[in-house]
Amino acid sequence: MSSSPDPITIRLCTQADAPAFRELRLEALRSHPEAFSADYAIHEQHPPAFWSERLRQNINSVQQAIFFAVADGALIGMSGVRRGESPKTRHGALIWGVYVRPGWRGHRLSERLLDVCVNWARDHEVRLVKLAVVTTNIAAIRSYARSGFTVYGVEPQAIKLGERSYDELLMVKHLASESQKAS
Ligand SMILES: CC(C)(COP(=O)(O)OP(=O)(O)OC[C@H]1O[C@@H](n2cnc3c(N)ncnc32)[C@H](O)[C@@H]1OP(=O)(O)O)[C@@H](O)C(=O)NCCC(=O)NCCS
Known part of the structure; x- marks a missing residue:
């Protein structure tokens, strides 16, 4: 019995993604202001050239990359690595x-989005990958732990929204072998 093909592709960004990237990123910043340090009101003001340039900097770069999860030609999730x-x-x-559209959550898509970032880092001889997540974001913390990230610290009041502040868990995944770490 043949299994049905995976309807979701994870791929690097292209220049043509700029309008959809803008929509996806603004949706993330608007819906989850406590989850991201970037600010919706500021990003909403950026002209189309900002989004094109952001992608351009991430294409064929040894410095950074943006990945999209795509279903039926539409962007349904993203992650970036720098x-x-x-x-x-x-x-x-x-x-x-890291963002997954609400209708696509609960399918471990975030793990796939993390994996491609980690693989990109490994391919570029990066030894450790870090991320930060607000301490109240249990879904994300559980996903990152499943991807092999462990907590190495807490940044107090990393995000402030009005009168409420959020601490961030600092998480790391070591890619280097023990022998490399010792050198
Ligand atoms: C955090 C996030 C990226 C996880 O993506 P995902 O692909 O749904 O991840 P998973 O499938 O591994 O599910 C993670 C948890 O979400 C929860 N979940 C499952 N279905 C869900 C749904 N439909 N809606 C919301 N959460 C759901 C589950 O509790 C699951 O945890 P568990 O299986 O360990 O109990 C996604 O929820 C998201 O984009 N959230 C908003 C933005 C954000 O917080 N980004 C992270 C910034 S650090």
Whole structure:
């Protein structure tokens, strides 16, 4: 018996994604303001060129990448990975912007979006990947733990929304082997 094909593709961004990227990212920032440090009101003002340029910087780059989950040609999720710029920080990368549209949640899509970022980092000889998640975001924390991320600290009041502040869990996944870490 043949299984049905996976309707979801995870792929790198292209320049043609700019309008859909804008829509997806603004939806994320508007719906979950406590989950992201980027601000909806500021991003909503950015012209189309901002979104095109953002993607351009992430295409064929050894510095950063953006991945999209795609179903029936529509963007249904995203993740980004960016490594340090200095020769002293290039061994580390940060995952940002993880988002899955509400109708697609609960299918472990975030794990696939994390995996492609981690694989990208590994391919670029990054040794450890970090991310930050507000302590109240249980769905995300559980997903990241399943992907092998562990907590190494807490950033107090990382996000402030009106009078309410949110601490962030700092999580890491080590990619280097024990022998590399020792060198
Ligand atoms: C966090 C997020 C990326 C997880 O994506 P996902 O692909 O749904 O992840 P999973 O399928 O692994 O589900 C994670 C948890 O979500 C919960 N979940 C399941 N279905 C859900 C649904 N329809 N709606 C909301 N949460 C759901 C489950 O509790 C699951 O946890 P558990 O199986 O360990 O109990 C997604 O919920 C999201 O985009 N949230 C809003 C933005 C955000 O918080 N991003 C992270 C910033 S650090």
